[in-house]
Amino acid sequence: MSTEAQDGTLTVTDNRTGQTYEFAITDGTIRATELRNIRVSDDDFGLMTYDPAFMNTASCRSAITYLDGDNGVLRYRGYPIEQLAEKSTFLEVAWLLIHGELPTAAELTQFTKDIADRMSVDPSVEAAVKAYRKDAHPMGVLEAGFGQLSTLYPEAKEIESDPERMDALYNTIAKMPTIGGVAFRHNQGKDSVAPDPSLDYSTNILKMFFGADYEPDPRLVRALDILLILHADHEQNCSTSTVRSVGSSQVDPYSAVAAGIAALYGPLHGGANEAVLVMLREIGSKENVPEFVEKVKNREALLMGFGHRVYKNYDPRATIIKKACDDVFEVTGVNPLLEIAVELESVALNDEFFIQRKLYPNVDFYSGLIYEALGIPSEMFTVMFAIGRAPGWVAQWLEMINDKEQKISRPRQVYVGPDERDYVDVGSR
Numbered sequence: 001m002s003t004e005a006q007d008g009t010l011t012v013t014d015n016r017t018g019q020t021y022e023f024a025i026t027d028g029t030i031r032a033t034e035l036r037n038i039r040v041s042d043d044d045f046g047l048m049t050y051d052p053a054f055m056n057t058a059s060c061r062s063a064i065t066y067l068d069g070d071n072g073v074l075r076y077r078g079y080p081i082e083q084l085a086e087k088s089t090f091l092e093v094a095w096l097l098i099h100g101e102l103p104t105a106a107e108l109t110q111f112t113k114d115i116a117d118r119m120s121v122d123p124s125v126e127a128a129v130k131a132y133r134k135d136a137h138p139m140g141v142l143e144a145g146f147g148q149l150s151t152l153y154p155e156a157k158e159i160e161s162d163p164e165r166m167d168a169l170y171n172t173i174a175k176m177p178t179i180g181g182v183a184f185r186h187n188q189g190k191d192s193v194a195p196d197p198s199l200d201y202s203t204n205i206l207k208m209f210f211g212a213d214y215e216p217d218p219r220l221v222r223a224l225d226i227l228l229i230l231h232a233d234h235e236q237n238c239s240t241s242t243v244r245s246v247g248s249s250q251v252d253p254y255s256a257v258a259a260g261i262a263a264l265y266g267p268l269h270g271g272a273n274e275a276v277l278v279m280l281r282e283i284g285s286k287e288n289v290p291e292f293v294e295k296v297k298n299r300e301a302l303l304m305g306f307g308h309r310v311y312k313n314y315d316p317r318a319t320i321i322k323k324a325c326d327d328v329f330e331v332t333g334v335n336p337l338l339e340i341a342v343e344l345e346s347v348a349l350n351d352e353f354f355i356q357r358k359l360y361p362n363v364d365f366y367s368g369l370i371y372e373a374l375g376i377p378s379e380m381f382t383v384m385f386a387i388g389r390a391p392g393w394v395a396q397w398l399e400m401i402n403d404k405e406q407k408i409s410r411p412r413q414v415y416v417g418p419d420e421r422d423y424v425d426v427g428s429r
């Protein structure tokens with residue numbers, strides 16, 4: 001149902017005062033600030049909503065991604081994710097997210113060149129990464145790398161200037177895999193591999209990871225490109241709303257993206273793909289699946305890669321990834337962990353605990369298996385997510401900056417601490 005069909009008014013009676021108020025319903029929402037008119041006295045602050053974790057609060061109006069979690073629908077700028085995964089490329093999707101329309105052939109050619117030309121990073125980035133411990137987690141390195149980009153491009157602070165901000169947005173997409181590649185090679189004690197502007201984006205990623213001599217099978221390159229498309233945006237998720245929130249202070253976009261990378265790192269968000277592989281290895285074999293599921297039901301473990309704040313149905317991205325698994329395993333041979341994953345999914349989907357709570361596989365359940373088949377170690381999985389999510393972060397940042405209704409992000413609180421009390425000297429406590 002379109003949200004317009006839900007427009008009308010809402011009448012509320014405050015039983016404390018008997019007074020009645022009418023609120024406009026627009027796009028299926030009421031304005032939270034209007035509730036402030038509901039007061040018991042003139043000096044009353046007015047009614048607030050209490051919404052920990054933003055379970056039912058829209059923080060923006062957005063034209064980028066449509067998500068219907070009950071019906072498993074995901075569209076970027078109106079285009080179904082299934083069609084984009086089948087027919088488009090990651091850079092075309094990146095343009096779509098930022099600019100709102102699919103690019104013309106000339107625009108796509110220019111954008112592809114713009115990104116390729118921006119992929120290399122200042123030598124000081126690799127120098128900084130070399131100062132890290134060999135086992136430094138690449139997400140920490142990536143996060144710091146974006147802090148460093150903010151120092152290398154101080155002009156990005158001019159967030160109202162179109163050339164400056166477009167430069168920063170394109171740099172974000174272009175340099176995310178390069179810094180990821182530097183971090184990856186550092187973990188292996190190797191020097192970085194420079195990007196090659198003559199190669200497509202996804203081939204460049206694989207070569208920057210595995211070496212200039214590595215010749216990836218085109219089917220693997222395509223599978224990687226599809227994975228990046230599937231991760232490109234997901235409306236107001238934890239990292240994207242972090243980018244918006246931090247960006248609302250008018251800091252430069254590199255710094256806002258660094259904060260987004262930090263948010264993505266957590267195991268309940270982008271870190272879940274790494275956690276899935278750890279979980280599958282711990283389970284060890286298909287026979288141990290029922291025992292693990294019992295542990296989940298007894299709240300001793302989480303079934304990583306399952307459940308979603310918004311999807312209460314099969315995540316459409318998981319369906320596409322499952323199919324991509326088949327294509328990749330045709331080239332690489334089947335990952336033995338796949339058997340455990342398939343069994344786990346089947347047991348969980350038939351178990352009342354998961355049925356009742358509408359817990360289905362999410363994007364992270366199968367993506368790690370593909371990354372592993374590509375030879376990418378599990379510490380790098382969340383970096384792959386960040387590379388994919390970069391266009392979404394910057395498109396959402398741009399939409400926020402251009403939205404005249406947005407201000408610095410600043411939630412309210414319900415204070416539950418002590419009333420005023422007098423300071424007690426340390427000797428008397």
Ligand code: CMC
Pocket residue numbers: 237267268269270271272296301302303304305306307308309310357359362363364
């Ligand atoms: N395993 C076991 N139980 C679960 C799981 C899970 N993966 N997810 C949710 N539940 C249970 C939860 O315990 C709760 O049960 P009850 O109502 O009896 O207390 C119920 O399902 C509702 O869960 P919730 O924690 O209130 O849901 P949420 O919207 O706050 O959390 C989530 C969403 C994704 C954080 C959560 O499902 C989770 O922790 N999943 C595992 C981590 C994961 O796969 N994350 C990737 C998410 S998709 C990619 C991304 O956005 O990064």
